[in-house]
Amino acid sequence: MQTFAGHEEKLERYQTLAAQQMYAAGKRSWRPATWFATPFTWFQTYFLRAGFLDGYRGALIAQMAARSVRLKYAKLGRLVASGPTGRDATQGIHS
Numbered sequence: 001m002q003t004f005a006g007h008e009e010k011l012e013r014y015q016t017l018a019a020q021q022m023y024a025a026g027k028r029s030w031r032p033a034t035w036f037a038t039p040f041t042w043f044q045t046y047f048l049r050a051g052f053l054d055g056y057r058g059a060l061i062a063q064m065a066a067r068s069v070r071l072k073y074a075k076l077g078r079l080v081a082s083g084p085t086g087r088d089a090t091q092g093i094h095s
Contacts, residue, residue, distance in 0.1 A: 019075035034073040042066035
């Protein structure tokens with residue numbers, strides 16, 4: 001990835017697709033996943049995958065990974081809240 005903005009674009013696109021796939025697969029429980037998966041992702045990336053060895057960049061990568069998970073579940077929450085209307089409720093979600 002060349003720029004942070006390019007990374008953010010890809011993140012938006014892929015997390016929207018991931019949320020739509022989770023919704024299509026019948027996943028509806030998103031709040032507990034947001035509460036537990038987000039901090040665990042940060043912990044896993046920073047400590048278990050030794051991100052701390054990279055200093056500031058490792059912390060930034062861990063933060064971006066956790067944000068990615070939070071965004072995915074927020075988008076799933078929007079889909080669940082919109083119900084079976086068929087409209088794309090993930091458009092315009094920015095966290």
